[in-house]
Amino acid sequence: MAIDVLMPALSPTMEEGRLAKWLVQAGDVVKSGQILAEIETDKATMEFEAVDEGTVVELLVAEGTSGVKVNAPILRMAGEGVETAPAPKPAPVVAAPAPVAAAPVAAAPVVSKASADWPEGTAMKTMSVREALREAMAEEMRADQSVFLMGEEVGEYQGAYKVSQGLLDEFGAQRVIDTPITEHGFTGIAVGAAFGGLKPIVEFMTFNFAMQAIDQIINSAAKTLYMSGGQLGCPIVFRGANGAAARVAAQHSQDYAAWYAQIPGLKVVMPYSAADAKGLLKSAIRDPNPVIFLENEILYGRSFEVPVLEDFTVPFGKARIWREGTDVTLVSFGIGMVHALEAADKLAAEGISAEVIDLRTLRPLDYDTVLASVMKTNRCVTVEEGWPVGSIGNHLSATIMERAFDYLDAPVINCTGKDVPMPYAANLEKLALVTSDEVVAAVKRVCYR
Amino acid sequence: MATRKTPETAAQARPNVSKEELLTYYRDMLMIRRFEEKAGQLYGMGLIGGFCHLYIGQEAVVVGLEAATKPGDKRITSYRDHGHMLACGMDPKGVMAELTGREGGLSKGKGGSMHMFSKEKHFYGGHGIVGAQVPLGAGLAFADKYLGNDNVTFAYFGDGAANQGQVYETFNMAALWKLPVIFVIENNQYAMGTAQKRSTSTPDIYMRGEAFGIPGEIVDGMDVLAVKAASEKAVAHCRAGQGPFILEVKTYRYRGHSMSDPAKYRTREEVQKMRDERDAIENVRELLISSGQATDEDLKAIDREIKAIVNEAAEFAKESPEPALTELWTDIYA
Numbered sequence: 001m002a003i004d005v006l007m008p009a010l011s012p013t014m015e016e017g018r019l020a021k022w023l024v025q026a027g028d029v030v031k032s033g034q035i036l037a038e039i040e041t042d043k044a045t046m047e048f049e050a051v052d053e054g055t056v057v058e059l060l061v062a063e064g065t066s067g068v069k070v071n072a073p074i075l076r077m078a079g080e081g082v083e084t085a086p087a088p089k090p091a092p093v094v095a096a097p098a099p100v101a102a103a104p105v106a107a108a109p110v111v112s113k114a115s116a117d118w119p120e121g122t123a124m125k126t127m128s129v130r131e132a133l134r135e136a137m138a139e140e141m142r143a144d145q146s147v148f149l150m151g152e153e154v155g156e157y158q159g160a161y162k163v164s165q166g167l168l169d170e171f172g173a174q175r176v177i178d179t180p181i182t183e184h185g186f187t188g189i190a191v192g193a194a195f196g197g198l199k200p201i202v203e204f205m206t207f208n209f210a211m212q213a214i215d216q217i218i219n220s221a222a223k224t225l226y227m228s229g230g231q232l233g234c235p236i237v238f239r240g241a242n243g244a245a246a247r248v249a250a251q252h253s254q255d256y257a258a259w260y261a262q263i264p265g266l267k268v269v270m271p272y273s274a275a276d277a278k279g280l281l282k283s284a285i286r287d288p289n290p291v292i293f294l295e296n297e298i299l300y301g302r303s304f305e306v307p308v309l310e311d312f313t314v315p316f317g318k319a320r321i322w323r324e325g326t327d328v329t330l331v332s333f334g335i336g337m338v339h340a341l342e343a344a345d346k347l348a349a350e351g352i353s354a355e356v357i358d359l360r361t362l363r364p365l366d367y368d369t370v371l372a373s374v375m376k377t378n379r380c381v382t383v384e385e386g387w388p389v390g391s392i393g394n395h396l397s398a399t400i401m402e403r404a405f406d407y408l409d410a411p412v413i414n415c416t417g418k419d420v421p422m423p424y425a426a427n428l429e430k431l432a433l434v435t436s437d438e439v440v441a442a443v444k445r446v447c448y449r
Numbered sequence: 450m451a452t453r454k455t456p457e458t459a460a461q462a463r464p465n466v467s468k469e470e471l472l473t474y475y476r477d478m479l480m481i482r483r484f485e486e487k488a489g490q491l492y493g494m495g496l497i498g499g500f501c502h503l504y505i506g507q508e509a510v511v512v513g514l515e516a517a518t519k520p521g522d523k524r525i526t527s528y529r530d531h532g533h534m535l536a537c538g539m540d541p542k543g544v545m546a547e548l549t550g551r552e553g554g555l556s557k558g559k560g561g562s563m564h565m566f567s568k569e570k571h572f573y574g575g576h577g578i579v580g581a582q583v584p585l586g587a588g589l590a591f592a593d594k595y596l597g598n599d600n601v602t603f604a605y606f607g608d609g610a611a612n613q614g615q616v617y618e619t620f621n622m623a624a625l626w627k628l629p630v631i632f633v634i635e636n637n638q639y640a641m642g643t644a645q646k647r648s649t650s651t652p653d654i655y656m657r658g659e660a661f662g663i664p665g666e667i668v669d670g671m672d673v674l675a676v677k678a679a680s681e682k683a684v685a686h687c688r689a690g691q692g693p694f695i696l697e698v699k700t701y702r703y704r705g706h707s708m709s710d711p712a713k714y715r716t717r718e719e720v721q722k723m724r725d726e727r728d729a730i731e732n733v734r735e736l737l738i739s740s741g742q743a744t745d746e747d748l749k750a751i752d753r754e755i756k757a758i759v760n761e762a763a764e765f766a767k768e769s770p771e772p773a774l775t776e777l778w779t780d781i782y783a
Contacts, residue, residue: 148595174595180625185584185618192588195573196523198595219578220585227564229557230780232573264781288783 151203187213204240222265255386279314317364343439504532509729513676553769580613609640665695
């Protein structure tokens with residue numbers, strides 16, 4: 001009886017992976033627990049063990065193949081006590097189809113359209129958000145000796161999400177510091193180091209764990225400049241994955257955008273694209289204030305065009321208009337942009353022209369760009385992953401009501417995550433998250449369509 | 450023990466203590482005492498608001514520890530911070546005017562009693578959250594080690610803060626990374642109103658450092674010479690790159706936890722007994738007089754000088770204007 005061994009899912013967000021190395025070959029007798037292959041996921045290179053015992057009949061995927069989908073057959077075995085002759089089989093998947101979400105190969109530099117963030121004609125390169133973040137840190141660490149990175153698994157492990165991969169090799173253990181699992185303590189130490197003249201980057205494996213440290217972030221980092229009458233500032237970046245990943249349930253799936261955006265003394269950044277991730281992180285590291293930098297595990301692997309510039313930064317407090325439109329303004333940030341842009345495509349197909357604004361920074365917040373757009377379209381829908389009560393959308397609605405009431409043709413609608421702890425079950429999780437269909441429905445309501 | 454325990458033990462142990470040194474300690478401790486008495490008075494007059502935690506009784510701790518510092522060394526403490534600021538040379542006028550919430554205060558009136566800082570004197574607060582200053586202090590030490598100098602940081606906290614989890618997270622990392630930080634446990638025996646034996650499972654708090662490989666010792670915090678000797682030892686350990694050190698300094702606060710604390714959790718007799726038998730300032734005074742190094746008149750002259758400084762600070766703190774209303778919106782971002 002032939003057994004097909006399937007490509008395993010080895011991380012919560014893995015949809016495909018690379019078959020980095022085979023450790024068995026046809027004819028090998030395999031024992032349960034034996035390592036069959038090394039598989040590179042979006043987070044790490046993992047060893048993949050056999051569960052069933054038998055003899056390897058055929059490797060179905062060539063070593064080095066990228067973009068192998070989870071659950072695709074990768075190896076055929078003959079079960080114990082069965083003859084090893086190859087059974088009749090479907091066409092083997094020798095080379096996996098080209099990956100869909102992975103970075104396309106940029107053969108020649110793509111020349112950008114004009115953007116407020118970089119000069120017209122700037123050469124572009126394709127880069128994942130993960131790589132962009134890494135480049136931002138590396139560039140700033142090269143430029144300034146007082147910048148260092150601290151966090152759990154940032155060094156020898158090469159980053160729990162591979163964001164800091166390679167930094168230990170380049171900058172050494174003095175500047176890429178593995179901490180014990182002790183968020184409250186190491187956050188306090190980092191804040192103290194900032195008081196002492198350094199510029200720490202603190203990586204939280206995810207922002208869920210920063211709740212252990214939130215006293216040091218707010219009471220020590222954010223307030224000291226004020227409490228000292230301007231004497232003692234705290235130049236520090238707190239960065240890491242924020243929001244829901246996939247199937248990690250309530251304690252690991254929370255969006256802190258609105259929490260931190262409430263705190264005077266903090267700056268809060270939540271990028272969507274790789275270019276913004278890079279340019280904003282570089283600005284964050286240079287900023288003399290404490291900056292909360294909210295990343296997203298699902299976006300880490302997404303690729304975007306990033307300008308090839310000697311020193312590319314994006315200023316805080318400047319929203320980006322991703323798509324111009326006339327009928328409705330969609331305002332979002334971070335992973336919410338995925339839904340906003342998808343909704344704009346769907347709406348365009350139905351003849352509704354949506355303007356899509358990425359806030360990029362939540363504190364400072366670019367009210368002017370939002371208000372100018374609403375004054376033009378007369379309608380607004382906000383999109384975010386976080387909970388509805390006290391959301392960024394609530395705040396924008398109030399601001400628009402105060403400052404552009406007469407321009408509104410309909411109430412502002414906030415599309416948010418549902419008001420529940422994140423459930424584990426796949427169907428319920430999907431229901432808890434905001435979707436582009438909900439955004440489309442909200443737009444139709446404000447357009448009275 | 451009804452009789453005063455004179456500091457002859459310390460004097461005998463340290464026969465080389467000069468007259469000048471003793472007079473300095475006397476003067477510095479008395480300055481804190483008189484300053485705090487004045488602060489208490491201004492509080493009673495409604496000129497100081499909110500929380501105000503006085504250092505009276507604990508003066509020998511900070512004066513003794515500061516005696517072993519050099520320029521560049523850092524200190525950070527909790528909200529009971531007036532003594533630390535005076536001991537490291539911050540201007541009494543600026544401290545008092547901060548207590549009254551005035552423009553001339555060290556934080557321009559925006560920090561208050563619990564939140565004052567001086568980059569110039571390397572005083573990093575003044576922190577209102579119990580225990581938060583401990584990792585912050587280790588972070589200051591981290592910065593010095595990173596920068597490659599031999600400065601030492603004193604991270605002060607009380608017996609109450611010693612039960613906060615972040616203290617032990619910090620002990621672990623400070624030992625792991627050999628940070629030049631001295632953890633000073635100012636054990637005044639009461640965490641607000643809770644006696645140590647009701648809050649703390651082990652009598653000797655410094656011994657908790659052993660679990661992390663951090664050496665430490667108990668120090669008589671009512672004896673400024675003993676504190677100074679311990680400070681020298683700890684500082685030498687840190688400067689030599691041997692990592693953190695713990696000093697558990699046994700002391701006593703004569704006043705309540707804050708100005709609004711009636712201190713019903715201990716007897717008047719207990720407080721009086723400490724004042725009568727163990728007072729650190731009186732001990733130095735007697736040592737100076739009994740050894741013939743100073744006369745009563747010499748010390749009275751110092752008393753008058755300090756009284757003048759404190760009165761001047763109080764006057765400044767009353768006369769300095771309230772901060773301009775525009776100050777509400779400054780210093781939020783650098």
